[in-house]
Amino acid sequence: MTAPDVALRRLRDQLPLLVALVLVWNLLWGTWSWANLISGAVVAVAVTWLLPLPPVTDGAGFHPAAVLRYLLRFAFDLVTSSAQVAWDALRLGGLRNGAIISVQLRTDSDLLMTMVTETLCLVPGSIVIDLDREAGTVALHLLSVRDLAAVEAARAQVLATEERVVRAFGSDADIAALDPQPDERRTPA
Numbered sequence: 001m002t003a004p005d006v007a008l009r010r011l012r013d014q015l016p017l018l019v020a021l022v023l024v025w026n027l028l029w030g031t032w033s034w035a036n037l038i039s040g041a042v043v044a045v046a047v048t049w050l051l052p053l054p055p056v057t058d059g060a061g062f063h064p065a066a067v068l069r070y071l072l073r074f075a076f077d078l079v080t081s082s083a084q085v086a087w088d089a090l091r092l093g094g095l096r097n098g099a100i101i102s103v104q105l106r107t108d109s110d111l112l113m114t115m116v117t118e119t120l121c122l123v124p125g126s127i128v129i130d131l132d133r134e135a136g137t138v139a140l141h142l143l144s145v146r147d148l149a150a151v152e153a154a155r156a157q158v159l160a161t162e163e164r165v166v167r168a169f170g171s172d173a174d175i176a177a178l179d180p181q182p183d184e185r186r187t188p189a
Contacts, residue, residue, distance in 0.1 A: 017053070018044045060111055061175075066168040073164055077123045085124040088144045099145040100129065103158040105136045106178055107166050113138075115165045120158065 025040030117128045130139035166174050
């Protein structure tokens with residue numbers, strides 16, 4: 001690959017980050033002007049040139065229909081979980097017992113694991129307390145658990161969230177790996 005090809009590819013990979021940095025710069029200034037857009041672009045290029053990040057776009061995909069399903073389900077989970085947590089906090093019995101669970105993820109992509117854990121953290125009622133990259137497990141604290149069936153339902157919900165994230169943003173290989181043969185599954189260490 002020639003030097004111009006490498007530079008063009010790097011620019012293509014960095015373009016979403018540059019746009020986001022310019023957007024944040026303008027939001028911080030509070031006004032939209034040509035001066036803020038140009039100075040934001042200069043600052044964004046300087047930041048990405050002086051503090052380069054490793055590329056995380058390798059192997060990622062974007063599937064619009066799956067992204068829409070992911071966002072709609074995320075909004076639904078956000079509303080229903082918020083209502084459930086509010087109800088649990090206000091009812092006479094108070095909060096039930098909490099639980100800590102560990103779930104074996106099927107993806108091994110750093111980007112997808114991060115997106116799964118961020119999605120789980122943003123929905124009220126649980127919080128990610130550990131992500132073991134090597135074993136591919138995520139540990140969560142559940143706020144209010146009625147019984148063992150609720151724990152298993154939470155595990156299933158984590159795997160469903162992972163599947164939505166992978167189908168929305170994963171590569172074809174990541175999507176194919178969602179349902180491997182039983183002998184190919186990772187075993188926790």
